Every structure is written in C-alpha cells, then in structure tokens.
Amino acid sequence: MTDVVIAVPGDLSSRTGGYLYDARVLAELAARRRTATALSLPARLPHPTGDDVAEALRRLAAVPRGAALFVDGLAYGVLPPDGLRALGRPLGALVHHPLALETGLSPELAARLEASERAALDVAEVVVATSLTTAGILRERFGVPADKLHVAEPGVEPAPRATGGADGVCVILTVATVTPRKNHAMLAAALGRLKDLSWRWRIAGSLSRDPALVDALVRQIEAVGIAERTDLLGEIGPAALAAEYDRADLFALPSRFEGYGMAYVEALARGLPVISGVGGASAATVPRSAGAVVDADDSEAIEAALRRLIGDPAARRAASDAAWDHARTLARWTATADVFEAAAARLA
Structure with missing residues (x-):
C-alpha cells in the first residue's frame, strides 16, 4: 500500500x-x-x-x-x-x-x-x-x-445528545477561531439586542490569530452590555470541547464563508439547533429545519433566528430533533x- x-x-x-x-x-x-x-x-x-x-x-x-x-x-x-x-x-x-x-x-x-x-x-x-x-x-x-x-x-462520528443548560438559561455555543470570516461581531451585535431573553454565550476558539480583532470583539461585547453573559474560552482541548457541546442548547456561527463547516456537523451530531451563515458550503451542510441559515451581513435575520430559538423552547426542540435525525445521515x-x-x- x-x-x-x-x-x-x-x-x-x-x-x-x-x-x-x-x-x-x-x-x-x-x-x-x-x-x-x-x-x-x-x-x-x-x-x-x-x-x-x-x-x-x-x-x-x-x-x-x-x-x-x-x-x-x-x-x-x-x-x-x-x-x-x-x-x-x-x-x-x-x-x-x-x-x-x-x-x-x-x-x-x-x-x-x-x-x-x-x-x-x-x-x-x-x-x-x-x-x-x-x-x-x-x-x-x-x-x-x-x-x-x-x-x-x-466525516462525523456518533456522539451523545447534548443535555443542555440548566435553570432555563439557553446556552449558546460558538466554536471558531476569532477571525473576520467567522463573523463573531455580527453575532455579538444581535445578542446585544436580546437582553430581554435568558441566555449565555460561550465562545471556544483561538484568540491569537488576530489579536486586534479579539480586542475589538471584547470592546464590542462590553459596549453592547453583554460582557457578564459572555465567556471567551480560547482554544480548548477535545475533552473540554465535548463538555461545551454537551452543556449547550444552541450552536451559532453566522460565518461569511465555509468550505464545509466541520463545527456545524459536530453540533448537529449532538442534536443542537444550528444558526449558520449562508456563504460557501454552509447552506448545503445545515438543513434549515435544524435551525436557521442566514445572510452573514443581515443583522436583523441573525437577531430573528436567535430570538426564535432562544425564546421559544418548542421551536428549539423541533430544530434539535431535526438536527439529531439529520446527523444519522452524515x-x-x-x-x-x-x-x-x-x-x-x-x-x-
């Protein structure tokens, strides 16, 4: 061979x-x-x-x-x-x-x-x-x-279904290096308009690729008033990342372009609803029934998708079931x- x-x-x-x-x-x-x-x-x-x-x-x-x-x-x-x-x-x-x-x-x-x-x-x-x-x-x-x-x-391997957060707080997980393409800033802006809902945002991914962009993101998170609800975890290992997927209720990454979107399928494999960007292969990777596929530059569409999936547990459960079912076909x-x-x- x-x-x-x-x-x-x-x-x-x-x-x-x-x-x-x-x-x-x-x-x-x-x-x-x-x-x-x-x-x-x-x-x-x-x-x-x-x-x-x-x-x-x-x-x-x-x-x-x-x-x-x-x-x-x-x-x-x-x-x-x-x-x-x-x-x-x-x-x-x-x-x-x-x-x-x-x-x-x-x-x-x-x-x-x-x-x-x-x-x-x-x-x-x-x-x-x-x-x-x-x-x-x-x-x-x-x-x-x-x-x-x-x-x-x-590929994606079978994984345990996420158990989710506790106390009615919707845990939103983003897994991506902080770079312009991953579009953390637009997600932060949308979450800043959703302070009437109960949620927590956890971001896993390298903070060293673009330090200036990370600094700008931190300033934005503080400016829109969501610093107390946001955790920048940095790059974490496989066991810690698996734990983050398990405690999440929703995966959000309105990326501007993806060649495939491995983090999306990792989230789908755990039955997490996914909010993805529409650029590149994302729309083919994430079924709309499993969450939402949005224009990365459409702040209102990102906000609406978040509001629906954070604020309506029934909609979130339906999207979770669709994600879980779709993952079996991957x-x-x-x-x-x-x-x-x-x-x-x-x-x-």
Whole structure:
C-alpha cells in the first residue's frame, strides 16, 4: 500500500477545522496499516517570505518518491508553479476553501492569491476538495478539470445528545477561531439586542490569530452590555470541547464563508439547533429545519433566528430533533479516508 504524506503549514495539532480534518484523515489511513504522516512546512504560509517558499519546496523535495504527497491548500496555493514542477513528481492539492475567499483581504491581495492558486492547481495531478461546493468553485472559477477532482467531505462520528443548560438559561455555543470570516461581531451585535431573553454565550476558539480583532470583539461585547453573559474560552482541548457541546442548547456561527463547516456537523451530531451563515458550503451542510441559515451581513435575520430559538423552547426542540435525525445521515470518517485511498492510488 502507498505511503501518504500530508504537508501542512506549522503544527498539525492546531485546533482549527482544516488541521483537525488533516489529522483525522491521517489517523484513519494509519488505522488501515498505511504509513500516513504529516510534514510541517513553514508556519507563515500562506503569507510567506521568499525564504519560507524556498524552505517549503526543499522539505517537499525530501519526501520519498514512493509516497503519495498531498499539500494542504494553505501552503499549496502560494507555491510557485515552476518550483512545484521541479519536484518532478505527481502532487495532490488538498483544498478546504480557496485562499482568495478569506474575509478581510484587500482586493489586490485577493486577486494575487487567486492567480497564484489557479496557477498552482494547474500543476496538481489530483485535487481533493472537502465539499461539493468547494469542488464546484474550483471547476467554475479556477478551471480545475472535473477528472482531477476528488470530493472528500469531513466525516462525523456518533456522539451523545447534548443535555443542555440548566435553570432555563439557553446556552449558546460558538466554536471558531476569532477571525473576520467567522463573523463573531455580527453575532455579538444581535445578542446585544436580546437582553430581554435568558441566555449565555460561550465562545471556544483561538484568540491569537488576530489579536486586534479579539480586542475589538471584547470592546464590542462590553459596549453592547453583554460582557457578564459572555465567556471567551480560547482554544480548548477535545475533552473540554465535548463538555461545551454537551452543556449547550444552541450552536451559532453566522460565518461569511465555509468550505464545509466541520463545527456545524459536530453540533448537529449532538442534536443542537444550528444558526449558520449562508456563504460557501454552509447552506448545503445545515438543513434549515435544524435551525436557521442566514445572510452573514443581515443583522436583523441573525437577531430573528436567535430570538426564535432562544425564546421559544418548542421551536428549539423541533430544530434539535431535526438536527439529531439529520446527523444519522452524515458520512463517517471512513468514507473520507476511502476518497484519499483512491487519490493516493492515482498519485502512485
């Protein structure tokens, strides 16, 4: 069986959706008696210095020729096509979502990243997308041929149904690194207009990616008068996160764009109603019956969804039942690994 290497910027143990996905795929492949390992590339990717690019290519060149080599899109999309071709081997690109679609980029940087990623993807022998939506974007906007594409959606394993909060207080959980794309600010603004309801907001996710944005979020939470109801937990481990899901009554993340939305399916698997953004794959990931799918820029729609699901226990229970039922239809990680097996065979 072919060995598999997935190259990622920095530390694979980072607790973001893309890194968790990569780590779980490697674990699934290792369980099949494959040698499946991560290769660390310079952590500044996808915003590297010239030295970072040269070092990334050097590390990729050292991967044994017999291994199927996949490069995570955070790195792949900014590597020069000539450097990738010079590796002299078939390459797999793993795209969670295109770099240019990150929120908050200047038009010039977004255009530069899109051109770079398009050129790099042209070199890849296979391209693994983590959702049908992302695959469609890669075909239609980036010109990736359909015969190169493999769709490997994240899996989700059965989980205990959440027990929820106590004393009639609706516990709202958000799991996401604080970045512009995740749209915490719009959620804070909406909650600031719902102080007549009984709720508590708990936010799990890294606070170090964008310290200035975190400071702005803290100031906003204080300004709208919800600081005493809000807990910024930072990045937490698997056991602590499982406990947060268990004590929650509602999951809210009106993200501006998701390549898939792993946190959404983790919440659905616990029977939590979900309020998601409509951008990217979110609308295909979250059934409307399981909560609400809203425009990330529509503050009134976010507020209305929150008011309905916080203030009406019957509506919240119906959405919870729909989430719980839908979770039974979701693919498991074994299916994700099956796609990588096929892609690895093609690289071999």
